Amino acid sequence: MTKVLSIRLTAEEEAAMRRQMVLSGDRELGPHIKRIYFGQLYPSEGVLAELRRKSELTLDMLATLGRNARHVDNETDQDNNSRDTELRLLAAIFTMLHASVGKTQQALINRYINYEAVENFLRSKTSKV
Structure with missing residues (x-):
């Protein structure tokens, strides 16, 4: 089961996040945020x-x-x-x-x-x- 969460971002935060998303090659914001967040949870990788x-x-x-x-x-x-x-x-x-x-x-x-x-x-x- 998936769950949708909404978060509030300022225009500057969203712009910065989208720039990082483009640099990392991610196409969608949701998977980008999950990769960054969950990547920080596994210190033995990456x-x-x-x-x-x-x-x-x-x-x-x-x-x-x-x-x-x-x-x-x-x-x-x-x-x-x-x-x-x-x-x-x-x-x-x-x-x-x-x-x-x-x-x-x-x-x-x-x-x-x-x-x-x-x-x-x-x-x-x-x-x-």
Whole structure:
């Protein structure tokens, strides 16, 4: 059994929702609202799960940086290792932020930074850790 619920939206809210609907490729408002609402209820799927994995990876990299700073004797090795870890952290933070913004903002960012290149860099570095 289905039930119809009515909600009140201001003209600005509806316009913003319809813009997001077009960006996500949804054709009808009802399914769009359900996808957004129910998508937030399942944290192990979708963007939230990806953000969680990347934040855990970032925390792991921070822990590695802390351990390496204590165990490395040679300053040159320490500088290289710190620089590598900083780049990996920056790449992880970039991918988390990229996933958290809308498609319009992603398109603007992609004009200046190649997301796939950053993702490939991060994958290549995490496979060696």
